[in-house]
Amino acid sequence: QQQVKQSPQSLIVQKGGIPIINCAYENTAFDYFPWYQQFPGKGPALLIAIRPDVSEKKEGRFTISFNKSAKQFSLHIMDSQPGDSATYFCAATLFGNEKLTFGTGTRLTIIP
């Protein structure tokens, strides 16, 4: 059962562009939404996370936008760089719950 739907599956953006990755969830009880970044040959690593008491969270060039009524959240990368090329996973869970439900991942390529 796929409770977190992620799109697109792959994305190619020119350097300096703003890639946007979208996720939608079904369980209205979810209240913690992290994004993980995975480089080739490595394990995923936490990038940024948001709770639904705010509609936006920024950390450096990475921003999460959250729409509680639509049950959607998205990741934006400002001034994207080739070093941002990686696979990005969104996830959702109940805050404090140890089991995350992951999206299917987006392979992002930033071309110079």
Next chain:
Amino acid sequence: NASVTQTPKFQVLKTGQSMTLQCAQDMNHNSMYWYRQDPGMGLRLIYYSASEGTTDKGEVPNGYNVSRLNKREFSLRLESAAPSQTSVYFCASSYRDGNTIYFGEGSWLTVV
């Protein structure tokens, strides 16, 4: 540096063979996990352990067994490998709140 270490990195098995993936973390985390990653499927939880001596099934537990040997170590066993178990396996750990999950670098398993 704190880490999650998993072995082996690469393994080829014949159908019906058995093997154990080993995992150890040095961050004094309570919770440990085994995920598998397949193209287009994202990260799916196989088994989870909230503490030493306890284990719980995840989304895709069939064909696997686990053992939480102590607080540091969590192993995954394939008793009779099948081609459908060809995948990349990630061990992970977190504090009990699960807000940040730390992943190992993965084990690439091919079953022929």
